[in-house]
Amino acid sequence: MSVLRIPVSPNDHVQGDPNTAKIVLVEYGDYQCPYCGHAFPLVKRFAEEHSDEVAFIFRNFPLTDSHEYAMAAATIAEAAGKQGKFWEMHDLIYNNQNMLNEDMLKECIKALKLDIHKVENDITTANLQDKIETDFEGGVRSGVNGTPSFFVNNQKWEDYDGTYDSFIDLLS
Template identity: 60%
Template sequence: MSLTIPVSENDHIVGDPNTAKIVLVEYGDYECPHCGNAFPIVKKFVDENRKDVAFVFRNFPLKDAHPNAMAAAATAEASAKQGKFWEMHDQIFQSHAGLNVETLEQLVEAVGLDNEIFKEDVKSEELLNKIDEDFEGGVRSGVNGTPSFFVNGEKWEGYDGTEESLSSLLSNQ
């Protein structure tokens, strides 16, 4: 399966997708235990390979299985409006095991967001549409669980929960 929505300026990106050997797109759910386990592995891989890897995170909240996933996605997206998407993304994943509304409220404070602006942004139709667009794009691309990865536009089933599986991407490029 191929990525139906190409990486664009509407995405949250670490690295330069125009020069990277690998553009890694993750469809993830902040409350998913598998995504939580993948988070430090993916982060380390991306941090250690910044010249060769661009990383994109897209929301795929599995609302039926994870009751706080949508609120977490909305919190991350509202943080993006204040230029703090990646900081919040990391904080949420570091707190994913005990994720709830109170935790998200604490993270808003910890990340240093303007709370009044945040309260407006987190409810905005624009923000909720962005999450829905990420989700729908994932469905159209064949995402049926999280985390799901795409490498250079193609669905990648090679992630097995280890650093080695990600490292193998670079050796195959």
């Protein structure tokens, strides 16, 4: 079984407290992947309904060979994070995944009232690309070969079957 090679750190996007949570759920995801799009509302519901027991961490794993806008979406989400709105952008992209393209990402920036000049500057710096690459490389080192890939308490979770019940089973 694969293990999470890069521990959860302050560099991650985290909902909940990984130090006290019963379940630390790490997702390696791609914003354009239809399977990630299917998992998104399930993960969101699970993390919200069980916020006292679950910490959720999202890491970028853009499959650029298959998904034309995956890297752009990851970059915009990271740029939003620099303005304190990573999760809002994350949710907005997934909620509109069927329309994902550059124009949609620009609309997301406007919808969240982000400073467009700061976003434009941030996406041209190496910092965001380095963050995405670090996420990706950590996934590869941990045995990720597709999306979504989940780790539960540092172990690769092989029992996700695309249903909400598979998340609920983690609590038992």
